[in-house]
Amino acid sequence: MMLVESGDDLIAIDCGLMFPDDELPGIDHVIPDFTYALERRTGFRAVVLTHGHEDHIGALPYLLRELPVPVYGTPLTLALVAERLREHGLLETADLRSMRPRDRIQAGVFGIEPIRVTHSIADGIGLAIDTPAGTIVHTGDFKLDPSPLDGEAPDYRRFAELGERGVAVLCSDSTNVDRPGHTRSEVEVGQALGGRFDVATGRIIVATFASHIHRIQQVLTLAARTDRRVALLGMSMQRNVTIAADLGYLQVPPAIVVPLEELASLPARQQVILSTGSQGEPHSALALMAAGEHKYVKVERGDLVIISARVIPGHERTIGRVVNALYRLGAEVLYEDNAFVHVSGHASQDDLKLMMSLTRPRYFVPVHGEYRHLLGHARLAESVGIAPERVFLMEDGMGLELSTADARVVGGFPAGRVLVDGKSVGDIGAVVLRDRQLLAEDGLIAVSVAFDKSGVVAAGPEIASRGFVYVKENELLMEELKKAVLAALAERDPDAPFDRELVGATVRSAVRHFVNQRFRRKPVVLPIVLEV
Ligand SMILES: [Zn+2]
Ligand SMILES: [Zn+2]
Missing domain, CATH: 3.40.50.10710 (Metallo-hydrolase/oxidoreductase)
Incomplete structure (x- = not known):
């Protein structure tokens, strides 16, 4: 999600999600941090969508749940959005507004014009955004396919006209910057x-x-x-x-x-x-x-x-x-490795250079890619003669402050990944993720011990395990573990007052020590201390 702000007015370009990698066990989606946009809710004029891929529309339900801001997109994009919103029960309240290439819309101070581009989904667009500080051209995800199936060729002419008129900033798709030549049709x-x-x-x-x-x-x-x-x-x-x-x-x-x-x-x-x-x-x-x-x-x-x-x-x-x-x-x-069965939806180096030469931007900001792609795209821009001081390599949380006179990078915007798991949005943090990883790697041992009023063991320890060993087939081992726990508890000062947390910690460290000695493994240990 990219935000454009001028005075009190704010718009968002796209609102996508990412799918989690192996380091985020159990997480369904990763969505952007909406804090900055939501703090400016009264001036938040619109979300403008470039196309219907998940990484551009997938987080919309989570945003619209917080704030029902108008959403602009081409008909196919909006139809795909509508489907998502229906799943989330948000379609009734959503304000979806259709737009077509070359039909300009106004959102606060911003005049926004969709420009046809080709991509691996139909009905994709780039955007020309007129702001008080100049025109920003955002390519969206694009390739330059001169003969697309639907006849909707990229609007080279419009990009060139904008270039004639003067483009302040070009934000361009960096996905395939490592590929030489043109992307095939x-x-x-x-x-x-x-x-x-x-x-x-x-x-x-x-x-x-x-x-x-x-x-x-x-x-x-x-x-x-x-x-x-x-x-x-x-x-x-x-x-x-x-x-x-x-x-x-x-x-x-x-x-x-x-x-x-x-x-x-x-x-x-x-x-x-x-x-x-x-x-x-x-x-x-x-x-x-x-x-x-x-x-x-x-x-x-x-x-x-x-x-x-x-x-x-x-x-x-x-x-x-x-x-x-x-x-x-x-x-x-x-498949891809053994046959020609696919072409990419993203522009290669020569296409990217063509986009720069059509729009002739004063400043260049590579977008949509990992750091290496953004850097590669920045270098490509320099290779076609855009001065290095006019190229801005920006990461999440950074902004470009643009005036009619100059541009500079500003930082410190709240940004980052918000994790979604089922109905939980954002309440899963580092500790929960670490536990999930530990549980996945070494399993869990739960030890319950009951104490009477005088702090003497009344029952237990009872041991249960998941993903560590199968308790029923390892009774001997469990007996030894119980003994180790009792031995550790016996070393407590008998005159000290009963302290649940301290007792729990004693149990935990006894189990950890025993397991580490025997197996060199580190399961999650869950002590359960009962007072009867
Ligand atoms: Zn895409
Ligand atoms: Zn994309």
Whole structure:
């Protein structure tokens, strides 16, 4: 989420979420810190969305729950947002406002104009934001595909006109800055898939992102061309196809999409399954098929599985597992590493340079990427002649203060990741995460001891364990552990007053010591001290 502020007016560009990595066990989503925006709620004019990917719209429900601010986006983006808001029970109260490329809207002092760009989801836009200090151009996520499927080519002319008129700041997508040349067109991947469809003699299973409307379009078109029918697998695939077809973003050839039962009654060579799970996500349709656990689809010899997607970093192992399993079942598998089955939705170096030369910005701010990508993009800008002192490498929590005369970096904005787990938003901190990691690594031992009024052990210790050892099969060991606890308790000063916390600490350290001596392991130890 990027904020633009002038006087009392504030707008947000996009409001996305991230999915947690291995270091955040049990966390569902990571969302931005809204503190700064919410403190300025009276001047918070709008959220403007560039496209419908999760990393751009996913956190909206959490923001709108706090403040029902108007949300602008193109029709497909808003339709995807509406679906999310419905899930959160927020659709009724949401103020969604449709916008189209070149149709300018006003939000407080800001004049905002959407500009068509191409990306791996249809209906993406960049933005030109007129502010009292000059025009900011934000590319959104983009590639420069001169021949997109829907004919909605990037609006080169508008970017160039803005460049003529004067652009103060260009914020540009850094994702693919490491890739030389131009990003290939979506049409090329369609041709490559077409070659596979032409020669395949059995069933074809294609896994891709449910939001990649144009990839889905190509599969539907190819199926029609090669006399096949298509069944859709996965909730999000079915939902997005319906949304995109209703809005006219997807042309579904007549009678091409059929229910799975109907598909199964056709000869194998007429069957196409279009599925989610291109990242090997554990409960996705593709993963279930690979594991032989899908209710209706059994993968078998003769099947061709095409994973038409990029491997998102962090998913290499899960995808690898799925690919191995599919091969074991006898299928042939095509994926990024062994075939041309995907093109990126982000601009490569030459495209990025073209964007800079079209807009000719006074200042440049690389956005959307890890630090290395932002740095690479900053260097790329310098290589095409933007002076280093006009390039700003900014991280979360930093801001650019822009006037008609100059620009400088200011810091200290509240920013950071807020963790969402079920209904908990932001109340899971470092301690809880550390416990989860320890529990996952070495398990838990709970020891309960009951004391009478005079502080003498009345019952126990009783020991329970999860993920450490199986207590029932280790009774001898448990007896030794109990003895160690009792021995530690016996060393207490008999005249000292009974202190629950102190007794708990004694139990904990006795268990830790024993376990460490025996096993060199560090389970979480939970002492339960009862007074009877
Ligand atoms: Zn995107
Ligand atoms: Zn993105």
